[in-house]
Amino acid sequence: MRKRLFIEELMRRLSAAGSRGAVFAAIVIAGLCAPVVAKAAPSGCAALAEKYPDWKGKTLVNAINPHTPGYEAIDPKDPNKYVGFDIDLGEEIGECLGFKVTYKAVTFAALLTTLASGQADIVISDIYATEERAKAADFITYSKVFDGVLVAKGNPKGIHGIDLTLCGAAAAENTGFVEVPLVQDMAPKCKEAGKPEPTLQLYDNNANCIQAILAGRADTYVNDVNTVDNAVKANPDKLEKAVAVTIPYSVGIAVPKDKPKFEEAVMAVMIEIYKSGDQLALLKKWELDPNNLKEPGLLTVK
């Protein structure tokens, strides 16, 4: 997809430049395309592509919630493209099995619904694989989860995680995030400790959660540590990361339950990508913590 868009963009410029520029542009295309094409899929891919030929030449839809810079977000330099770790991962899976990827941007809560309704073929969008979610789709897990606690600069409320320090605070979360029930579970515990319950504010995407803290509406936003880091990087004088907490989940690729063959193929490719070292390389490329690296696994619930 990215390559196609890239070429399309050049074609557009080419036609805009008119016939005189055409020759020049053609040369530019030839020159620029080379390095993109050069990035090879892992060596085992050829065998896998042969074993799983069903998706060769197809175009699959990847449903994403593109509000997580580092994982999936639009490219600030060219907003027609999506970029990030998950995007690269999906492209590489596609490259391996011979399909192209297009994207469907939906709210986080709508990711699995979109997959279930057949409006998407796969979901690679930094979604935590939980038992609850595994009722709607099968998950191929590929990354460990570390959460960061985003707070206003100086951490005025002294929040240090989803624990008793959260009592009485206002937490911003995305609708459908796994952190939501964790924060909700704190209510009885705070009550027991004789402290006020934490309140929960539900938003549609990361940006809105971060804005809630910047606007002073919420005290904290607990989410994937890389997302938190990126938010701090964008607003270094207003935000800070209080602490990183471990969450007992893995990040997973969601695939439809009724397509076992596809699931098997994606799983095989993920193992290949992990073994080849490409997965670690991608983590580094997107400046994500190498500790996130995890051997692919499967989470299914009947």
Place this chain on the structure above:
Amino acid sequence: MALFFHYLSLPYLLEGIEVTLQVTALGLIGGLMMGVILASMQLSRFAVLAGFARGYSIIFRGTPLILQMVFVYDALPHIGIKLPAILAGGVALAANEAPFISEILRAGVLGVDRGQVLAGQALGMTPGVLMSRIIAPQAIRAMIPAFGAEAVSALKNSSLASVIAVQELTLRSTQLASSTFDFFSIFFASGLIYLCLTGAIAIIQLVVEAWLDLDRASSQKRLLRLLPWYRSQPDGEPIEVAEGGIVDAGVAELPPSRPKLELVDHAKRAEMLRRNNIAVGVEGLRKRYHKQIVLDGVEMTVRIGEVVALLGPSGSGKSTLLRCINHLEGWEDGSIRVGGRRLGFADSGRKLSPRELANERAEVGVGMVFQQFNLFGHLTAKENIAGPLRWVHGWSRIDADRRAFELLERVGLGQRADALPRHLSGGQQQRVAIARAIAPNPSVLLLDEPTSALDPELVNEVLEVIRRLAIEDGLTMIISTHQLRFAEEVADRVVLLSGGTIVEEGPAREVLTRPRTTVAQRFLSAMAEE
């Protein structure tokens, strides 16, 4: 600020406008089409259709658009209907807009003066002609502001399509904000873009309003007046009554009457009429509004060339009787024949559909003049007359215009042919209405209290026109009126109605001077006191 302008001109956002407009257009066009269907179902004679439309409205107006979007996008695929995102958003928006647009349409249609609809029916217009020529042109004018507001609302509502992956302006803005963290610059930029779009809709609305403004024609004329060869034609306010308040200001507008017939020999005329064929025959007519009996066994025969004055207190059933004769209203029992034909029923006895009834009315030729004139408000005096001739009787434009001018001259309004009804005095309007009613040469002319809504000084001009029709043209007329002197002078026969029955009838002079029944005596003496 630099960032703001950067995002304002960012192709990524500008392309989002296109998608926003696509969804909005789908929503509005689809909504308009469905709205027309819903409105016609609700306005139809068939209760099942109306009920279905109402049910649809309740569901789609009563649930949030965001749920409908998700439903069309995520639920319909489960039954095999997988629409692309933009189409899904457009369909959901259309389904949601439809009931609102339907209500605008319905309000517009119902807002058109009921009297004009009656007048159109009386002129023999089929429901289709009535809708396209009379109701729609006026309703659309009235609906433009509401449509403008609805279009703005649809445009803003299209932003909800962002929840179903439609890459419109709002979704693009939020994605951009997420990846760049330039929250406010982006949202101010997209807010301004929305403002420009809604502003454009507002401008379109104003232009359309100005374009459809009926008075625009006269403002054009105001410019024309500056041209040296322009011959002025008064079209502004009604002509003011001259100093001293001449009561027949309108009569003065009429052309000189033809040499008056010698004093009519009433006995001779009555004898002649008695030999004429029956123009209108009413037998045992009974009609109720709910439990109230309005007409209770009315029997009446009117012969060709006869002028009958219907007298009687208010609520005696005069108007209802006239409307029944034209079959503008139904009745429970009895029959009415006009020119030998049983109105409203096919030869087989089957009740006619509204369309067939309209055609029959036009064929049989029953003209009607209403108390409230009921001129078509959006048409000039000339078009009020010429229009129905073209639409109902299939006349050519040239013939219809010639007839209209000829009749306007006759009622003394040749100079006001291009005036809109609202620029005419009541008396002038009623004269146009009479001209309109006699234009297709009806066999019978029904006049329902033609002067009751007029200021006293305007009564004479209208009575004079009617008088000439009776004396000069020998037109068959049934006039309900309170003008006793006029009735005595013009009518051959007087029929006195009270409580839905005929209490007395006979030669005009006889009944009016020597009433036999006490009801008639009481009524006439009460009228004389006024």
